[in-house]
Amino acid sequence: MPANLTPQYLRAEEKYKKARDDAEKLEALKEMLALIPKHKGTEKLQADIKRKIANLRESLKSKKNIKRSDLSRIPKEGAARISLVGFPNSGKSSFLNLVTKAKSKVAPFPFSTRVPEVGMMNWGGIQFQIIDLPPLSTEYVEPFVFNLIRSSDFLLIFVDLSTLAPMEDIEVLCDILKDKKILLKKEDVQEFGDNFLYIKSLFLLNKVDIEEGEESAEVVEEFFRESFEFYRISLHEFKIDYKEFIGKRIFESLDLIRVFTKEPGRKLVESDPPFVLKRGDNVGDLCLKIHKEIFEKFKFARVWGNPPYDGIKVTKDFLLEDGMIVEIHI
Ligand SMILES: Nc1nc2c(ncn2[C@@H]2O[C@H](COP(=O)(O)OP(=O)(O)OP(=O)(O)O)[C@@H](O)[C@H]2O)c(=O)[nH]1
Ligand SMILES: [Mg+2]
Numbered sequence: 001m002p003a004n005l006t007p008q009y010l011r012a013e014e015k016y017k018k019a020r021d022d023a024e025k026l027e028a029l030k031e032m033l034a035l036i037p038k039h040k041g042t043e044k045l046q047a048d049i050k051r052k053i054a055n056l057r058e059s060l061k062s063k064k065n066i067k068r069s070d071l072s073r074i075p076k077e078g079a080a081r082i083s084l085v086g087f088p089n090s091g092k093s094s095f096l097n098l099v100t101k102a103k104s105k106v107a108p109f110p111f112s113t114r115v116p117e118v119g120m121m122n123w124g125g126i127q128f129q130i131i132d133l134p135p136l137s138t139e140y141v142e143p144f145v146f147n148l149i150r151s152s153d154f155l156l157i158f159v160d161l162s163t164l165a166p167m168e169d170i171e172v173l174c175d176i177l178k179d180k181k182i183l184l185k186k187e188d189v190q191e192f193g194d195n196f197l198y199i200k201s202l203f204l205l206n207k208v209d210i211e212e213g214e215e216s217a218e219v220v221e222e223f224f225r226e227s228f229e230f231y232r233i234s235l236h237e238f239k240i241d242y243k244e245f246i247g248k249r250i251f252e253s254l255d256l257i258r259v260f261t262k263e264p265g266r267k268l269v270e271s272d273p274p275f276v277l278k279r280g281d282n283v284g285d286l287c288l289k290i291h292k293e294i295f296e297k298f299k300f301a302r303v304w305g306n307p308p309y310d311g312i313k314v315t316k317d318f319l320l321e322d323g324m325i326v327e328i329h330i
Contacts, residue, residue: 003042009035022063026056071115072147078120078127079276080254083149085177086158087169088135091206093117094235095158096132099243104132111135116148123247126258126276136176146180154250155201157184157228161216162207167223170203185227200253202229202246209234255279257322259286264302264327277320284316286326297330 005013012035016028033049036042084092088110096104100119105112117132131152133145149155157173159166174184183189183198203224205217214232221230229249233242258274275289283303287295295316302311305324320326 003045004037004039005042006035006037009037022056022060026053026060029053029056068142069144069147071142072144072151074116074118074131074148076129076151078129079256080153080250081129081131081151082121082154082156082250083131083133083152084158085133085149085155085173085201086135087137087160087163087173088112090135090158090160091204091235092132092135092158095156095204095206096130098235098238099246100130102130102132111137116144121243121247123243123251124258125274126251126256127273128247128250136173138172138176141176146182149177149180149182149199150197152199153254155184155199156246157201157203159203159205159220160207161205161213161220162210166205166216166220170220170224170228187227202231202249202253204246205230205232206235208232209236257281257320257324259320260323260325261286261290262325262327264329268325279322281320282316283314283318283320283326283328286320287316287328290328294328294330299329301329302327 009032012028012031016025016032019025019028029049029052033046033053036046036049038046084095086092089108093104093106093113096102096117096119097106099121102117102119104117104119111134113132113134115134119130119132121128121130131148133148134142136145157170159170163169177184178188178192178196181192181196183192183196184201186198189196189198205220208214208217213234217230217232224230231242231245231249255278257277257279259277260268260272260274262268275286277285277289283301284295284298287298298316301314301316301318303309303314303318303324303326304311305321309324311327
């Protein structure tokens, strides 16, 4: 049976042949399907168009998924990666904007953050990478959110004191993470086993400015006293002390130390950022951090710092402490 294709259909088919990408092809195919004369003679052709549409939709969907999962590929920068985790509206984006130069969208409605936003927070001369994440939810949460949480050295957990039940929120939040094999309670590690990841965290009880905010914070803290560390904040009445406290807690719980280096015979350049090392690292570790060649050519170092070291001569084994100044001789 003749197909009796119309000029309009043939034009749509031409569009399909000339389409530059899958999206254009899909548009043209949909047009072709709408314009094709519907009778027995075109049944095979109709089926063919429908199959092509289905295949293209599938391929476009998987391309879109790959793109979303790419969102977790954020290169690590600074001394540590800290992710902001919490339910919608708890203040994560407000926090990022207050402690870094980033400009994440803040809104009174939930789910305003859809993709991760990154900023660098300066604390004590070092930089922490802060990632503002889309909120957690009992509904679907995109996998990149958990991938970014897993790749973090520390989590700031935001608790909204203005919700009906902040304590329940905390329980649910922990369950959502546990479901993804992420633990916030150290004591849970033994119970759940090795394929769970424990990540250090600080719980920020936000919005203490609201009526009875302090009282609510008190109750939450009392209830979870054994399990988590809390800190009360109001991002509407932000204080620089918050940043100081939070930065120090992160720094200390990650067992980091800052070590300054100076050139032999020269004064310390105050503006030079310190090297960030782990507690327990020695002068040899510092050399390796600077360059392998420095480690290999190392003769001795001089160290200033507490307990009163006034340029004492040391070897690679010398244990470093936070704030020490080191002069390496090669
Ligand atoms: N009263 C009060 N409101 C706050 C405080 N911090 C944030 N808010 C408000 O809470 C709302 C949500 O703030 P966001 O910073 O967008 O919260 P979020 O956690 O990023 O929200 P999502 O992106 O949806 O996950 C905004 O209207 C803020 O102005 C606070 O300390 N006190
Ligand atoms: Mg947000």
